[in-house]
Amino acid sequence: MEAIKTRNLIKQYKDLRAVNGPALTVREGELYGLLGVNGAGKSTTIKMLSCLTRPTSGDALVMGHSVVGEPEKVKAIINVSPQETAVAAKLSVRENLEFIARIYGCDKKEAREKANKMIDDFSFEEIRNKRAGTLSGGWQRRLSIAMALITEPRVLFLDEPTLGLDVLARRELWRLIESLKGRMTVILTTHYLEEAESLCDRIGIMAHGELCAEGTADQLKAQAGTDNFEEAFITIAGEGIA
Numbered sequence: 075m076e077a078i079k080t081r082n083l084i085k086q087y088k089d090l091r092a093v094n095g096p097a098l099t100v101r102e103g104e105l106y107g108l109l110g111v112n113g114a115g116k117s118t119t120i121k122m123l124s125c126l127t128r129p130t131s132g133d134a135l136v137m138g139h140s141v142v143g144e145p146e147k148v149k150a151i152i153n154v155s156p157q158e159t160a161v162a163a164k165l166s167v168r169e170n171l172e173f174i175a176r177i178y179g180c181d182k183k184e185a186r187e188k189a190n191k192m193i194d195d196f197s198f199e200e201i202r203n204k205r206a207g208t209l210s211g212g213w214q215r216r217l218s219i220a221m222a223l224i225t226e227p228r229v230l231f232l233d234e235p236t237l238g239l240d241v242l243a244r245r246e247l248w249r250l251i252e253s254l255k256g257r258m259t260v261i262l263t264t265h266y267l268e269e270a271e272s273l274c275d276r277i278g279i280m281a282h283g284e285l286c287a288e289g290t291a292d293q294l295k296a297q298a299g300t301d302n303f304e305e306a307f308i309t310i311a312g313e314g315i316a
């Protein structure tokens with residue numbers, strides 16, 4: 075089954091067409107990377123797919139549900155770890171996890187159990203009672219992803235999950251993201267090309283709101299006639315922009 079399929083999805087901001095009908099298809103269970111230079115339309119696309127903003131026209135199906143006609147059904151099966159880290163700074167790690175579980179309808183006991191499982195899975199034991207605002211950037215991102223996973227989404231959107239992290243924290247998160255493979259569909263945006271190349275099953279490259287190429291990292295390199303992924307990206311994204 076296709077986890078995501080767009081249908082002439084368009085977002086217009088006054089005279090700027092931020093997203094211009096990218097033909098995006100993501101398969102169930104796939105880890106899909108969405109790449110593109112600044113302003114290519116990645117975040118806006120993700121915001122429409124996750125019902126945070128409404129398309130100007132067109133539609134997209136998420137696990138068969140329309141983001142325009144059935145946003146409640148879509149929201150029930152997805153979650154998002156947004157670009158700006160979404161943890162409540164004054165709440166502890168445990169409180170952040172329980173808070174999200176309660177928002178998604180768990181009672182107090184269930185929320186505590188789910189939080190305990192996440193504390194275990196994510197190795198949060200030592201920091202579980204610390205205020206989230208006092209954690210390093212890497213741990214805050216981990217917490218943000220744990221908060222997105224606590225609702226057991228079938229589709230998870232990770233918008234630049236490793237932005238601004240040092241190389242060790244980034245590699246830690248790679249391992250975490252890799253462990254999600256096959257358990258759910260993951261759509262990831264990133265500017266770190268080696269991240270997309272090493273993690274993603276398939277990669278889509280956006281330019282000017284359109285999808286200008288799609289395939290495995292190897293297919294994209296072959297398409298651009300190079301064995302270097304960065305070169306391939308520059309060639310493909312550059313052609314898309316020209």
Ligand SMILES: Nc1ncnc2c1ncn2[C@@H]1O[C@H](COP(=O)(O)OP(=O)(O)OP(=O)(O)O)[C@@H](O)[C@H]1O
Pocket residue numbers: 087090092110111112113114115116117118119
């Ligand atoms: N709320 C908004 N109002 C007006 N223009 C917007 C709005 N949100 C995004 N844009 C514009 O839409 C275009 C696409 O932005 P978007 O954030 O989707 O790109 P992106 O590929 O995610 O970029 P980046 O890599 O910099 O995050 C940009 O030109 C941006 O300035």
